[in-house]
Amino acid sequence: MHIKASRKLGILSGIMSIGLIAAALAAAPASAAEPTSPASTDATDGPRHCIANVTTPIAKVECFDSFTVAVSKATGGRITDAPQDAGKAAYDAAFEAKLRGLSKLAGQPGVQAQNIIEIDYDYGFWGTDTFTWWVENGGCESNSLGNVKYSVWNLADYGWNDRINAFTNDHLCFSKHFEHAGFQGLAIGWDYGRSSLGPLDGQISSIQWS
Numbered sequence: 001m002h003i004k005a006s007r008k009l010g011i012l013s014g015i016m017s018i019g020l021i022a023a024a025l026a027a028a029p030a031s032a033a034e035p036t037s038p039a040s041t042d043a044t045d046g047p048r049h050c051i052a053n054v055t056t057p058i059a060k061v062e063c064f065d066s067f068t069v070a071v072s073k074a075t076g077g078r079i080t081d082a083p084q085d086a087g088k089a090a091y092d093a094a095f096e097a098k099l100r101g102l103s104k105l106a107g108q109p110g111v112q113a114q115n116i117i118e119i120d121y122d123y124g125f126w127g128t129d130t131f132t133w134w135v136e137n138g139g140c141e142s143n144s145l146g147n148v149k150y151s152v153w154n155l156a157d158y159g160w161n162d163r164i165n166a167f168t169n170d171h172l173c174f175s176k177h178f179e180h181a182g183f184q185g186l187a188i189g190w191d192y193g194r195s196s197l198g199p200l201d202g203q204i205s206s207i208q209w210s
Helices: 005-025 067-074 093-106
Strands: 049-053 062-064 114-123 127-136 150-152 166-169 175-180 184-191 206-209
Touching: 049 067, 062 067, 067 114, 067 127, 093 114, 114 206, 127 150, 166 175
Parallel strands: 049 127
Antiparallel strands: 049 062, 114 127, 114 166, 150 206, 175 184, 175 206
């Protein structure tokens, strides 16, 4: 069954209200200047926060010691003050508003905007290492739910096979996570963020976004 963007927004209203409540209860994270952490092209070697462009045909991964720096790189330098604590970003209303603002930029003629569509966490309830997926001048706002717009065939290509335990989404990109590469095996979704994948915690090998 296909759900248009207007109904996607209706689904999100309840999700966003929960996030706003959580943000009100949490202490506001301090803004931080962008550190100068060097990037690594090996997602399995050291750095904790990795990023990749979903739409490139060949997996190219950059990793950083700082979540703040990773988000800055994933957004083309447009968001430089993401929470240093990646877990807080999952329910930080100010951070979410900045991510949504990138969609407006992408709609302007001549403006290049890198939009984050998902942030994955390798521990339940948004903890520890992260992987941020971004697209250029894209999102799923006008896409029908169930119509696959973006996908990752094999997370092993990005050094993140069997690591996802929680995730958040943005730009109205709902995701489906699969147990095996090539969108095979058990699956969970379509979802717009989860603090746990239940029996599929640490078992995800491919992703689709709609």
